[in-house]
Amino acid sequence: MAFEPTPRVAELQARLQAFMAEHIYPNEARHMAEAEKLGPFAVHPIIEELKPKARAAGLWNLFLPKDTAELASRVLEPGQGGAGLTNLEYAHLCEIMGRSVLAPEVFNCGAPDTGNMEVLARYGTDAHREQWLKPLLAGEIRSCFAMTEPAVASSDATNIESLIRRDGDEYVINGHKWYTTGASDPRCKISIFMGKTDPDNPNRHLQQSMILVPMDSPGIEVKRSLPVFGFYGMPDRASEVTFTNVRVPATNMLLGEGRGFEIAQGRLGPGRIHHCMRLIGLAERALERMCTRSLQRVAFGKRVADQGVTIERIAQARILIEQTRLLTLNAAHKMDTVGNKEAKLEIAMIKVAAPKMACQVVDWAIQAHGGGGTSNDFGLTVAYALARLLRLADGPDEVHEAQIGKMELRKHKA
Template sequence: MLYPMSPKVVELKRKLESFMDRHIYSNEERFYREAEELGPWKVYPVVEELKPLARAEGLWNLFLPESGHGAGLTNLEYAPLCEVMGRSHLAPEVFNCSAPDTGNMEVLQRYGTEKDKERWLKPLLAGEIRSCFAMTEPAVASSDATNIESSIVRDGDHYVINGRKWYTTNATDPRCKICIFMGKTDPDNADRHKQQSMILVPMDTPGIEVKRALPVFGFYGVPDRASEVIFTNVRVPKENMLLGEGRGFEIAQGRLGPGRIHHCMRLIGLSERTLEKMCRRVRSRVAFGKPVSEQTVTQERIAEARIMIEQARLLTLNAAYAMDIVGNKVAKAEIAMIKVAVPNMACQIIDWAIQAHGGGGTSNDFGLTQAYATARLLRLADGPDEVHRNQIARFELKKYSNA
């Protein structure tokens, strides 16, 4: 192995896999049923029942590096654990390792005041509340975050916030108590990357309307509690500003780097699980006189899937290693590459698995439609493929700027 696991990670992975076998896979059907029957505005009982079990086994906040609250793992050490959790939509929240809470906790840990940490970070770390991140807007092309139009205007000892956000994950969750909001404090600044700021907005503040839940390929609540939220003259104390006015992009880069790699780690686990389902399915089906597993086209797809997963995993581990060694900012090319490669890999493998399952693959019975919704969503979330490809190309061309 190019990146061998430490004894500590080996033991955590063993415990995590055991928990998945004992509690997660057997409860997936119930999880999807509760999500469908209760909808995105409710708490799913199965998640709350499993959280104390995970915490009791020390499988809690594994994502947090050097915080004193988690396992103290590096990105490289966390990668194989995140991959295991990614095998099931149910798992990440059970271990308090789900988006957007992970990214929001990291923001509060790095940039929040001691008061912020006590009020918001502490209950988030305990899994007692949830949070949301309001950045994307329906009225502009949010792939270019400088387009954001929402306003954050200073008024004495307060800021007044106005804007319309969507794909604000978690906002429909009744446990969602705090929002990290990105908007413009200085729209006329000549530097477009210093116009924006991030501010903490309690969700019970007057003027906030969670207008609707947004489906992802027809799914509400799974794989994502996407929401549209309206902010109308929302007043929060000036102390709620994170890091200072005009530093929203700086915070975003610190937040989105780990978020992007966590998505990729989880997608590798989802792809592994999908390949397993595909192999079991084709070995149990006979068509035109022989098992589907003996059809050449099937074997080619299985082989390509294995190659693609291994490539994606190595690329992701390399990005994690780079983040640990040189930091998120310097490793942005490595992060951009996996953000393109991994979701595309997952989409292709899930598509092949759907084909191998026949008509049943398009139903919700095998978890493949939910898996595809997740993978396809992640070609857009945290920056679309096109933006990352352009960034990678610019990095490459810069090498020849003096040629």
């Protein structure tokens, strides 16, 4: 099946590529310098400078699908509604944004905000949308998603130990979270918190709930920023956060008690495919750098590009990228045509394939750059850190592989 972009998407691609060339690529070194100098608890000025330009260019909230935009329509301002694209259409644009770790947030298309905005649009009340979704759509605030915990294997979400207890017209929240992306950002104003409201329910998937927790609530402490392979604040503002007797109104509960696992599954599907789309762009950029560098360097009397091992790796990288792109586009198409639940096999496959592919391609690019590839000068170290992180984020490889294997075995049972 052909997955060529429609004329409308092709036009958006051209505009996006032009913006990347004019504003994103020339500012990557500045972004890296600001992240290193200012750290993960600061606003990085280059991002705030470029966001209005992206909005003015009509390249804002491109992730927002038509049905979600319709749900959010009561709080959407002019220019905030995105392009109403399908998953397949957005895939072509998300790949371009993935070429730079600076780009997604500039276009208001970065994690975890995209997933949180969809949750608020689908499951929030009108009051929730007005208070939190509206400024998120405008890029005025950021958000975080508090699910993973240090004391348990959070790859099994039913292990979560955090508690959400009803007390009259309020809920009292206690929990210890980490790898809570975005919590250290001073613009982070709201958390979607996952904890147990009914820990004794015999159905382990009905024990959890999700609730909105303002980050300025008494009892919240962002204890530290967690490095990702030594990077703080990029490519991921991973944070450790404690919630101690935090009180929020009972109206902050999303969808109802016991619906947390259901919301999580709905949230993670689109998030997983967005990660995979961006990883394809990341790998394409690494391959470009590998080719350019190997054509410029001479070793043992000939260009690195003419060494047999380099030619083989370039060929293998191209094959891996094309395979993963087709898998990802097919998953997006299936999500559009039969729904996220029916596309769970395809989503699981790309969530395994894309990060592994990107890790391998970036690793080969580092080899082609020699010692310089391990520095921050060529953007490969942060690219590898991001790709390797995504073999764990939104479910580790092993969880998805187990799911794939079980679905395959099911076909052959009597």
